[in-house]
Amino acid sequence: MENIDDILKEAIQKATTERGNITILIAGRSGVGKSTLINSVFQQKIAETGQGRPVTQNTREITKExxxxxxxxxxxxxxxxxKETQAELxxxxxxxxxxxxxxxxxxxAWLCIQEDGRRVEEAEVDLxxxxxxxxxxxxxxxxxxxxNGFKNEVQALLPESKNVVRVRAIREEMDDGHAIEPMGLESLIELTSEVIPEGKRRALAASQKANLNYKKSQSHKIVAGASTAAAAAGASPIPFSDAAILAPIQIGMIAGITSVFGLELSKGTLSTLVASAIGVGGATFVGRTVVVNIMKFFPGIGTVAGGAISAATASAITIALGEAYxxxxxxxxxxxxxxxxxxxxxxxKLKQKMKKAGA
Structure with a gap:
């Protein structure tokens, strides 16, 4: 079996590569609320705290470590x-x-148009x-x-847009004393997800904080993939081979979920999480694995039965761990x-969750 440090390193590298990076162009007139929108949708108030550099006379590139x-x-x-600004862009x-x-x-691209203005400028149509x-x-x-019909007007004037979504980025206090809550941010993430390459959806999930269900849905896909791989590893007819294969699969799954939730993906973080998971589920996992692997030593039906039980067990344990996380x-x-x-x-919290689940 590989050294645990090597497994952790490979898991981090794979998760980082698969997540990748997403680039979004956000355009709009002054006062339209782009910075407020960015800070409400994305992690770490990136419009305030990120590093910005001019790439054209009127376009800034913003990133955050x-x-x-x-x-x-x-x-x-x-x-x-x-016209010059647009040509440069x-x-x-x-x-x-x-x-x-x-x-x-x-x-x-997100083209931002303020509802209060009730009009789409010629420059916005051109852009x-x-x-x-x-x-x-x-x-x-x-x-x-x-x-008051403004969304339909925007759709008519900007027919090449993939969708039009109304948003309110922050809670607003009205003059009469009542407040109106943020709206539309979850839909903005979902609509954006539909039009970007599939390979960029994990990066979108990791970057944004407005739609928790989107993070969960991308994480469920990682668990499903790990479960399938674990079942294949568990079905291996070679005695004790599955334990060596399962560890990288399950550690890789934890790394992938960690990256999708936008958390720091370091060897220290991952090793702490893995230790917590093994500390609760390890004894049960080892017990089941040993019994099933002993069955594999018997030729014929013993090997087939052993493989089948092990595949189901490996898949179930992997799913339980992933969903708990x-x-x-x-x-x-x-x-x-x-x-x-x-x-x-x-x-x-993971230890407590797994104990309650009987892992």
Whole structure:
């Protein structure tokens, strides 16, 4: 069996590679609320805390260490030199599209239009038409309070947009004393997911904090894949071979889920989580594995039966572990979307969850 350090290292590398990086271009006039939207949707208030650098006269590239997201924040829609601004932006888009690294492509554009203004400017239509030639565009109506047919108007004027979604990024206190809550952010993530390459959906899940169910759905896919691989490993007719194969599969699953939830993916974090999982489920797992592997020593029906039982067991244990881990992370982030839990805190909650589940 591989050294545990090697398994951890490989799991981190695989999870990081499979998650990749997503790039979103966010365009809109001054005052439309782009920074507020970005900070409400994405982790670590990236519009405030991220590193920004100018890539054209009116476009900034924003990144943040540990967040698999690049944002191009485009400004200058009101400027008299708008045609020059748009030409510079299109040049940048084409350069990115020609890069061999798909992580550097611009995968989707959010064109933000403020609902209060009740109009779509000619510059916004022109920009929409240009962007739609190169990437999927989602029209985002910001500061949504009262539609009054404006969404239909936007859809008619921006027909190349893949969808139009009304959002309100933050809770707003009205003059009459009542408050209106944020809206549309979960839908924005779901609609964006539908138009980006499938290989970028884990990066979207990891980067955003607005849609917890989206993180969970991407994590369930990882568990399903690990379960299938575990069943195949468990069905191996070679005695004791499955234990050596199962460990990397289950550690890889934990790494993948960790990355999708946007948590730090380091050897220290992963080793703490693995130790917590094994500490609860290890004895049961070892007991079942030994019995089944002894059966494999008997030729004929013993081998077939042993393999079948082991496959089912390996799959069931893998699913139980993965789903328990997803449930723990979901509980943490449901309570606080901006939480930064330590590996020790997560590991303790995982132990408790698995004990309750009888793992």
């Amino acid at each position: 540990g967040v698999p997201l690049t944002i191009f924040d485009t400004r200058g829609l009101e400027m008299s030199q708008f 299109e040049k940048l888009i084409k350069e990115r599209a020609s890069d061999r690294d798909s992580n550097r492509h611009i995968h989707v 929409h038409n240009m962007l739609a030639k190169h990437m999927p565009v989602v029209a985002v109506i910001t500061k949504a309070r009262s539609d 997803i449930a723990v992370l979901a509980e943490i982030f449901a309570e606080n979307p901006d939480a930064v839990p330590t590996a020790g805190e997560i590991g303790e």
